[in-house]
Amino acid sequence: MRRKKNNGQAFSRRLQSQLLAVFMVTITLLVGVVSIFSYKRSEKVIQEQSASMMQQYFQQNQYNIVRYTQEVEKVLRLFMIQDSLQDYMRQGWKNQFGSIQKAMQIFDYTNVVMGNYEYLDSIYYYGNDGTALGVMEKKNMVTRIPNLELPWYSLGIQEEALKNPGKVLWFGGYTNQNFAMEGEKNEIPYVTAVSSIWLGTGRYATVVVNIQQDALAALFTKSDTPDERESYLMNDEGVVVVHQNREKAGKQAEFTPRELEKTGDGYLMKEDIQINYHRIQGLPWTIVTEIPKESLYGSLVSLKRWFLVLAAGGLLVATALSVYSLYRLTAPLKRLRTAMERMENGSLGEQLDESSKNELGMLGRQFNRMSRSIQTMIHQIRDMEGEKRILEKEALQGQLNPHFLFNTLSTMRFMAKLGQNEPLEECFCALGRMLQPMYRSQGELWSLSQEVDYMSTYITIMNCRYGGKLTMEFEIPDHLMELQVLKFILQPLVENAIEHGFASSGGEGMIVMGAEQKDNQLQVYVEDNGSGIQEEEQERLEKILKQAENQKELYKNHVGIVNVHRRLKVHFGEVYGIRLESVPGKSTCIDLVMPVIMEKGTERD
Structure with a gap:
């Protein structure tokens, strides 16, 4: 017996040492990788933003130079x-x-x-x-x-x-x-x-x-300073043709246009300088702007020191937390191991101290419940299945909001970049109207009329993106408008119609949303006059929809039509879902089949 006790103590020490080593290595790698990735990503974002602004700067200068020549x-x-x-x-x-x-x-x-x-x-x-x-x-x-x-x-x-x-x-x-x-x-x-x-x-x-050359140099904007950036014209042989510092005119540059064009994206990083360039159409010249690293990154250089300080501080704090966590982890495990040894010797009614409030205390209480009654465990499994169904429904609906919000914010970003202030204001207002029901409305259902209002607001936002090319019509009888439907159920389908059906027409097209009641079922359809779905793609999609009925994890990789199909089945039952009809090159129609639910949430017989 004493030998078993010694073996148990040695096991505890080995476990503590191994866990401490794993924690420290994991935390060190995590902090280091996150710090390096964050810093490098910040550098890349700054480079791309700077290059984008410089291309706009080049377009204006190209216009001035071409007019002049x-x-x-x-x-x-x-x-x-x-x-x-x-x-x-x-x-x-x-x-x-x-x-x-x-x-x-x-x-x-x-x-x-x-x-x-x-x-x-x-x-x-x-x-x-x-x-x-x-x-x-x-x-x-x-x-x-x-x-x-x-x-x-x-x-x-x-x-x-x-x-x-x-x-x-x-x-x-x-x-x-x-x-x-x-x-x-x-x-x-x-x-x-x-x-x-x-x-x-x-x-x-x-x-x-x-x-x-000073006359052409004057065409460049006056924002260039030697400490921040300098711009010049270079010919095909790499000779500086025009420079604000006339002493550099006629000198050979360190690179040629052919070397620059190898990157294909309008800029490259060379040592501590970002080199932005743009070929002038119709002239044998290339506009080049050099931005020193200090000017490009600005405060990011000092931020690098803070990354190092934070990483070192994080490691110290992580070490202290690891030691404390190991103690909190191994002590209950030791008691659990002792109780399991007693159960091995026949003491099936063995009980642990349940005073601990952490996760290991929950493990101890679970052990006690297992020891007391197998029937309790069966009830717990049944409850967990019900909870899993609820979580599945929440996961299905949770995939929609980030997907929609990402696309909306991307639209507003492009409008802001283009300086479209009035449409941007309209888009902001529409976004507010759409966010309000997402965060204030209770429950999973609302009326069909609310869904129609929601989609009208969504089309307003998308028309800001596509220049008012989208048209949406509603063919819904008044007596069906107060029937209850799942919130936001139509938005992924309308988005698919815009992104895929109208891709070849630049976002121009018509979407018709309608509804009709057949016995105790409500059929809502979304039809567009876009490019349709090719037969091979339609067969593949129908196969995925069929698989989603039997494989509950499959929907996680498909946020659009498969998400809608799965939501209907999880919420209302396996007999409900969607049907897909498409004529390649002409139209696509998607039918949503759901039960008829009155305003108070009761199903109509």
Whole structure:
């Protein structure tokens, strides 16, 4: 006997040690994983929100830049159609009155146009034989002797323009010194528009319009600061074309547009910087915005320290609670083990102290009841089956409210994001009308008229989402409106009609809700004129509905039509449920069969 006692004590010590080790490892892992996951998820959410806002910022900047370049291209084409320019470029400088007169006409016209457009910094005309004219700040320049050694002819721009005759090409990364016909002291970054003119007989000219890059940089919003973020334009070779800091214009970026486009989502994280980008349609440029990690995450960096402090504090508290919980756990277990040993020796009427109020005390009392009477246990099992049925009904109804509320809040989120204030206010009011019966109305049933009002409010919310494309009609006789039905029973069916039946039409369609009484049964139907259900999908769904009648756990994975079907069966009995009819490409009709219940909850014979 003493050996058995020693074995029991050793078992208790081993159990305490094992449980303590399990508790500590579990709590440590749980606290660590939750802290790391929460922090990483916070970082990801901030990155995505920042990227979304930057794409809106890029859209506005793209609009400004495209409008600006289109206006410059119109001006460039004005220069190209000058008759005097074409004649001059064919003949070149000849120290003749006609040649001088044409050059003066070109200078006069160019200065007049430049006077009307303040953003034009310089205009150059280059021939393929070295003939060149230029205007810069009303300073007229001409080469009397063809000079192919001008810096322009080594840039390769003229060859690119000849490959695309009549098309305006855009270049960046050059300065005024690359186009000069004489020495320039100060270096000014340019953005350049170029197009070629074919003059016949192997002669051609190129028109060059130069804009200071500061003029395009001014189109970016003034919210950019070096400490928070900086934006710039980059060409396909990765050269910075426009930057608010002109010293960075013309420099090579650390990446190219092709490297950025590999992510496919408009942003990437590189070291401690979030790089947001957007390709400008119709131009060889990409808008890039760099946001430092400190500016992006803000207070999240300091929050990281709090995560560590909270994790350490949580471990200390968890250790103390584990030791206390182990004592509270093992002491009753020890007494239970002793009582079971006595029962093993024939003491079937053994009783435990029932003074403990915790879960182990409940276990001790259950042991006592088991020892006293098997019949009590049978009654308990019967009561548990009834309780299980109640819990099943509550679980079926409980799946509906979070599902509906999630979709409603998602709709309101998109409206708020789009700035639709009046529809958003209407949606808020409708949501309030829908939440009130969810939390204030007692019981599981209400009248069919209340269900109709509830669905009308629901359609109001969904029309806010789909722009008023939904129509709902009710074909319900007045004498049926006060009959009782399950609360919220139609909402999943209407939601399915909108999400699946009207998916191909962008949410546009009609839903008809009707009811009729046949003997002692009430049949409520929901019909839509959507895309219907394909035969294979209909067969699969009917199979699932059939399985849900026999497998009570199956409904947990299907919140919509299967949920409704199971609720009807659990609440009213197995003879009730739903029937499904669908014509692919035309319509879907779902019938709900339930008993006729009068206003006070009595079934009509």
